[in-house]
Amino acid sequence: MKLIDLVLNKTDNLLVQFFRYFGVSGICLLVDAGALFVLTEYAGINYLISTFIGYSLGLILNYILSVTWVFKTKRLANKPMEFGIFVVIGLIGLAINQGVMWLCTDLIGLYFMLSRLISAGIGYTWKFFARKYILFNKRYD
DSSP states (O other): OOHHHHHTSOBOOHHHHHHHHHHHHHHHHHHHHHHHHIIIIISOOOHHHHHHHHHHHHHHHHHHHIIIIIBOOOSOSOHHHHHHHHHHHHHHHHHHHHHHHHIIIIIIOOOHHHHHHHHHHHHHHHHHHHHHHHTSSOOOO
């Protein structure tokens, strides 16, 4: 496999997909955490509401980058259905995220941005493998 193939071309290689998804997740986390920080610190919005808004922005960007760069094979030909399932997986990730945020911030007393990093690490594995095996695996028509 050539370097250009690793970087640009879609692939079904699990390891390449895992690392691409890691990069996509990093970009989305910057958008997510940036919105969380600005909304909480400057707009005075509760960190759990800001987390939801930031997470939603990251989710949309993650979908766009996942279908255009990370995953080659699609299970569903129906785009709205694919996006809907992508969102459901994301909502489960959001529930995990919100639980970890509350646990780390309210119960343990960590700074909300540190809590977000911890929740991102926990949610990453769930979302990658759920999306890989539910949406972007073999296609059944």
